[in-house]
Amino acid sequence: MTMVQADLWWPTWQTLPWKRQALLIHQISRYFLSPLLAVDDTVRVNVTYFGQTFTTYDLLCGGEWLRFIPGARHVLLGAPTPLPTAWQALLGAATLSPQTAVDVSPMLVARKAVPSLEQVIGRIDLTTQRFSGDHFTYVPVKPAVLAALQQAGEQNWPATVSGQGVSLHRQSDHHYQVAIRQDWQRPGLIHGLHRYGFDLLTEHQYEYVMSGGLAQATPWGNTLPAPLPRYVPNRFGLTVPVARAGSELIAEEWGKSTALQPPLAAAQVAALSPWFRTPAPAFATSTYRKVAVIRLD
Structure with missing residues (x-):
């Protein structure tokens, strides 16, 4: 059709x-x-x-x-x-x-x-640490994301946790949304x-x-x-x-x-x-x- x-x-x-x-x-x-x-x-x-x-x-x-x-x-x-x-x-x-x-x-x-200073690139499973999203952008920040995920587990999975240049936002019982914090202005965002x-x-x-x-x-x-x-x-x-x-x-x-x-x-x-x-x-x-x-x- x-x-x-x-x-x-x-x-x-x-x-x-x-x-x-x-x-x-x-x-x-x-x-x-x-x-x-x-x-x-x-x-x-x-x-x-x-x-x-x-x-x-x-x-x-x-x-x-x-x-x-x-x-x-x-x-x-x-x-x-x-x-x-x-x-x-x-x-x-x-x-x-x-x-x-x-x-x-x-x-x-x-x-x-x-937030204007964040770029969402995907999400990560709390248990398996499996990432889905933009893998090309994820690879360089993967260590920071995994460190932030470990920190989140130690804090009983808060709504938001920040790492080195990244932010994780609780999206469901099993996933965090992964965002990169960007030092950009409007042209960079667009x-x-x-x-x-x-x-x-x-x-x-x-x-x-x-x-x-x-x-x-x-x-x-x-x-x-x-x-x-x-x-x-x-x-x-x-x-x-x-x-x-x-x-x-x-x-x-x-x-x-x-x-x-x-x-x-x-x-x-x-x-x-x-x-x-x-x-x-x-x-x-x-x-x-x-x-x-x-x-x-």
Whole structure:
């Protein structure tokens, strides 16, 4: 069976039989991910967002879980001008992206954001010490990774452990994600992503994956719950914590969101909106999500 462009877009994706969806995901993993990184696992997932269920797939590639997000036609992104009265209390003083209607292509996007000074290269089994991921990059840092893994065992497997130039992040009961700490700036990060066929999200892509294509001030709607939960609801099931060390980097020069630590002051609430812009994000405290865009034309 061939890959049909319309099958990868709303609303067609949601109507496909699961076998057709699974075949499409298999084809995507073969043709839109770098041969340097094996796909170690594929998992079908259901995401529930305010009573609506979305079915998609996660692919474990190079130590990171990538989520398939279908594309959307003529999706409305950005803040309207003037702002509706109901939104002014939340967003009135913030710098926001202007409203526009765009087509957003299907994509594989990292489920979690990564610190800007880290490069995830794979994951390692706690018991067997078997590494899966980018073996070419792993070999030079293998001694540091194994030393950090031994340290983690002595500390009863903490959530994060640091070694000489590497960081291990607990990913499951049996694995640590392996990341190299990089002394780079934005051009180096982008070069590292391009090496494996990834990129930073554009502003339109970021707003789409954070808003789910819904025209509302925040992922909760136009009012916020009190108190705020630890995580922001996401229509596609991405992991978006309320507390964050800095902005999220995008392909454009500005950033999205900013450093937040609950409880939030009134002036900070706007940073939870997908439309919020940071003019000059501090690179060292920022995070990023890698994306592989799926285009058949």
